[in-house]
Amino acid sequence: MGQNILEVDKLNKVYPNGTHALKRVSFNVKKGEFLVVIGLSGSGKSTLLRCINRLHEPTTGTISFEGNNITNIKGKPLRSLRSRIGMIFQHFNLIPRKTVLTNVLTGTLSKTGVFNSIFGIFSEADKKKALELIELVGLTGKENRRADNLSGGQQQRVAIARALMQNPSILLADEPVASLDPATSHSVMQYLKKVNEELGVTIVCNLHFLSLVREYATHVIALKDGNLIYEGSPSEIDENWFQTIYGEDAVEVTID
Amino acid sequence: MSNSEAITLNQEKAGLKHMKRVVAAMAIDIFLWAYTLLVSYKVIYQKMIADIRYAEFSWNQPVYALAIGALVALGLFLFGRLSIGRATQGLYESDDSKSVTTEPFMLLGYFIIFITFVAGLNISQVSMREFFSEAGLLGAKRIFTALFHPNFGILEQAIFAAIETIYMAFIATVIALPFAFLFGFFAARNLMNSSPLLFALYNLTRFFLNITRSIEPLVWAIIFSVWVGIGPFAGMLALCLHSVSSLAKLYSEQIENISEGPIEAMTATGAHHIQIIWFGVVPQIVLPYLSFTIYRWDINVRMATVIGLVGGGGIGTMLMQYQGLAKWNEVGLLAITIAAIVWIMDWSSSRIRESIK
Numbered sequence: 210m211g212q213n214i215l216e217v218d219k220l221n222k223v224y225p226n227g228t229h230a231l232k233r234v235s236f237n238v239k240k241g242e243f244l245v246v247i248g249l250s251g252s253g254k255s256t257l258l259r260c261i262n263r264l265h266e267p268t269t270g271t272i273s274f275e276g277n278n279i280t281n282i283k284g285k286p287l288r289s290l291r292s293r294i295g296m297i298f299q300h301f302n303l304i305p306r307k308t309v310l311t312n313v314l315t316g317t318l319s320k321t322g323v324f325n326s327i328f329g330i331f332s333e334a335d336k337k338k339a340l341e342l343i344e345l346v347g348l349t350g351k352e353n354r355r356a357d358n359l360s361g362g363q364q365q366r367v368a369i370a371r372a373l374m375q376n377p378s379i380l381l382a383d384e385p386v387a388s389l390d391p392a393t394s395h396s397v398m399q400y401l402k403k404v405n406e407e408l409g410v411t412i413v414c415n416l417h418f419l420s421l422v423r424e425y426a427t428h429v430i431a432l433k434d435g436n437l438i439y440e441g442s443p444s445e446i447d448e449n450w451f452q453t454i455y456g457e458d459a460v461e462v463t464i465d
Numbered sequence: 466m467s468n469s470e471a472i473t474l475n476q477e478k479a480g481l482k483h484m485k486r487v488v489a490a491m492a493i494d495i496f497l498w499a500y501t502l503l504v505s506y507k508v509i510y511q512k513m514i515a516d517i518r519y520a521e522f523s524w525n526q527p528v529y530a531l532a533i534g535a536l537v538a539l540g541l542f543l544f545g546r547l548s549i550g551r552a553t554q555g556l557y558e559s560d561d562s563k564s565v566t567t568e569p570f571m572l573l574g575y576f577i578i579f580i581t582f583v584a585g586l587n588i589s590q591v592s593m594r595e596f597f598s599e600a601g602l603l604g605a606k607r608i609f610t611a612l613f614h615p616n617f618g619i620l621e622q623a624i625f626a627a628i629e630t631i632y633m634a635f636i637a638t639v640i641a642l643p644f645a646f647l648f649g650f651f652a653a654r655n656l657m658n659s660s661p662l663l664f665a666l667y668n669l670t671r672f673f674l675n676i677t678r679s680i681e682p683l684v685w686a687i688i689f690s691v692w693v694g695i696g697p698f699a700g701m702l703a704l705c706l707h708s709v710s711s712l713a714k715l716y717s718e719q720i721e722n723i724s725e726g727p728i729e730a731m732t733a734t735g736a737h738h739i740q741i742i743w744f745g746v747v748p749q750i751v752l753p754y755l756s757f758t759i760y761r762w763d764i765n766v767r768m769a770t771v772i773g774l775v776g777g778g779g780i781g782t783m784l785m786q787y788q789g790l791a792k793w794n795e796v797g798l799l800a801i802t803i804a805a806i807v808w809i810m811d812w813s814s815s816r817i818r819e820s821i822k
Contacts, residue, residue, distance in 0.1 A: 262733055292735030302726035306748050315744050319735035327743050368730075375734055 220270035230256040232435040245426035252432040254415040292319035295372030299384040301364040303356040310352040313339040316374025342370040362393035382414035490550030499534030508584040611793030630779030634765035641708035649716025678710035697778030723749040763814040
C-alpha cells in the first residue's frame with residue numbers, strides 16, 4: 210500500500226462528434242485500493258475506464274501505469290499492457306455459444322500463440338488455473354455449460370474469472386452490477402471484494418448506487434460533465450455532496 | 466490540440482457539412498425538375514397527346530430539360546417550402562405535428578409519381594385488348610393443355626439432369642464458401658475502419674463485390690461458356706462467382722450487426738487482432754453464416770435451371786432444347802420436375818435453417 214499503481218494527469222477526451230467527455234481529469238490510484246468512480250450516466254465514467262486500458266484514445270494528458278507512461282504506446286507493448294489490466298463490463302461481454310471454461314481461457318490469449326488459440330490449444334497449466342478460478346468464483350461443475358445459458362450474476366462471475374486469468378495487477382469494472390438484481394449485485398460485489406483483499410488486485414469500479422459505494426469502496430472519485438468534482442473517502446459523501454454530484458432533485462436510492 | 470482549437474475545427478467541419486448538403490439538395494432538385502419536364506414532353510405530350518409514333522430524339526432535348534430544370538429549381542430553391550432536395554437533406558425544420566405528406570414540396574413528388582406511372586403504362590405497352598384477343602387465348606389454351614399432359618417417357622432423363630443441377634449448385638456453393646468467408650471480413654465496415662489502409666481495402670472489396678454481383682449470373686454463364694466451353698462447368702463457375710459476391714455481402718452485413726461487447730472484451734485482454742476476430746466475431750456469426758449458405762445452395766439450384774438455358778448444363782439445358790423444338794408435353798414434365806426440386810430444396814433448407822437457430 211501507499212505506492213501509486215496508476216497516475217492520471219490532466220486527461221482530456223474529445224470524441225470525433227465533438228462531445229467533450231473528460232475535462233482535465235487528474236487522480237492517482239494506490240496499490241491495493243478499491244477505487245469507486247461515481248457520477249450520472251454520461252458523466253464520463255465509462256470513457257475514463259476505457260482510456261486507462263486504451264480501448265479509447267485519450268485526446269490530451271498522460272496516463273502512467275506502474276510508473277511507465279502508457280498514453281501513446283502501440284502494437285505489442287499496448288497488448289502486453291492490456292494483458293496486465295483486467296476488465297469486466299455491464300453486459301458481461303462473454304463469448305456466446307462457448308463454454309464457461311473456454312470463456313475463462315480467453316483471458317490468456319495474449320500469452321497463447323495466435324495459431325494455438327485458433328485451434329483451441331491451451332496449455333495444461335492454463336487449464337488448471339482456469340478451473341481453479343472457476344472454483345474461486347463458485348461455479349465449479351458449470352465448466353462445460355454454455356456461458357450464455359447462465360444467469361446474469363453467474364455470467365458476471367465468469368467474466369471476473371476471465372479477467373483474473375490475465376493475472377492482472379489492476380481490475381477495471383464498468384458498472385459491473387448495473388444489469389443485475391439487488392441480491393445478485395451484492396454477491397458480485399462480494400467477489401470483487403474478495404479479489405481485492407485476498408489476491409491484492411487493485412480495483413477501479415464504476416458504480417451507481419451510493420449504498421454499494423459506502424460498503425465496498427476504500428476511496429471514491431466523482432465525475433460530473435467530465436470534470437472531477439470530488440475525491441475522498443466514501444464516508445465523507447454527505448447529503449450536500451450527493452446533491453452536487455447527482456443534481457438538486459436527486460433522491461438517494463438504496464440497494465440492499 | 467487545445468479545447469478552443471478543437472471547437473473551431475468542429476465549427477469548420479459543420480460549415481463544410483452544411484455546404485455539402487446545400488449542393489446535394491440543389492442537385493436533387495435540378496434532376497427532379499429536368500426529369501419532370503423531359504418525361505412530360507417526351508411521353509405525355511409527344512406520345513399520348515400528339516400521338517407521334519416515332520418521335521425524334523436528339524441529345525438537345527435532355528440538355529434543354531436540364532437547363533430549364535435548373536432555372537426552375539433555382540427559382541423555387543430560395544422561396545417557401547417547395548424544394549424536395551432541401552427536405553431530403555434535412556434543411557427544413559420539420560414540424561412534428563404536421564405529416565410530411567401535406568408539405569408543399571410533396572406536390573412535385575406526387576406529380577412525379579403520377580407521370581412516371583402514366584409513362585410506365587405507355588412504355589410497357591399495356592394492352593387489355595391483346596391479353597383477351599381470340600388468337601392469344603387459343604395459343605394459351607394449347608400450351609396449357611400440353612403442359613398439363615406431361616410426357617413421362619423422359620422422366621428418367623429429366624431426373625438425371627436434375628441431379629446434375631443439384632450437384633452443380635452444391636459444388637458452386639462449396640467452392641464459393643471460403644472466398645466469401647474471407648471477403649466478408651474485408652467488406653465489414655466495423656472491422657475495417659481502424660486504419661486508412663484497411664479502409665482502402667474495404668472500399669476495394671466492396672467495389673469488386675458490387676461489380677460481380679450487379680452482373681447477372683446469366684451473363685456470367687454466357688461469358689464462361691465461351692471461356693471453358695458449353696456445359697455444367699461454365700454454369701458452375703457462373704453460379705460460383707455470383708455466390709461469392711452475394712454471400713460475402715450477406716456475411717459482411719452479419720458482421721456489421723454483431724454485438725461489440727465480446728470484441729471489446731477480447732481487445733481488453735490484450736489479444737492479437739486475429740484472436741479478437743476468432744473469439745470476438747466468429748462465434749457470433751457461425752450459425753447465421755451456415756443458414757445463409759444453405760439458403761444460397763437453395764437459390765443456386767433455382768438459378769442453375771436458368772443458367773442451363775444458356776448451355777450451362779443440367780435440367781435447364783434440357784428445358785431449352787425441348788422448348789426450342791416446341792415439344793410442350795416434354796416441357797411440361799421438365800417444369801414439374803423443376804418445381805419439385807425447388808419445392809424439396811426450399812422445404813428442406815428452411816427446416817435445416819430452423820433447426821440450427
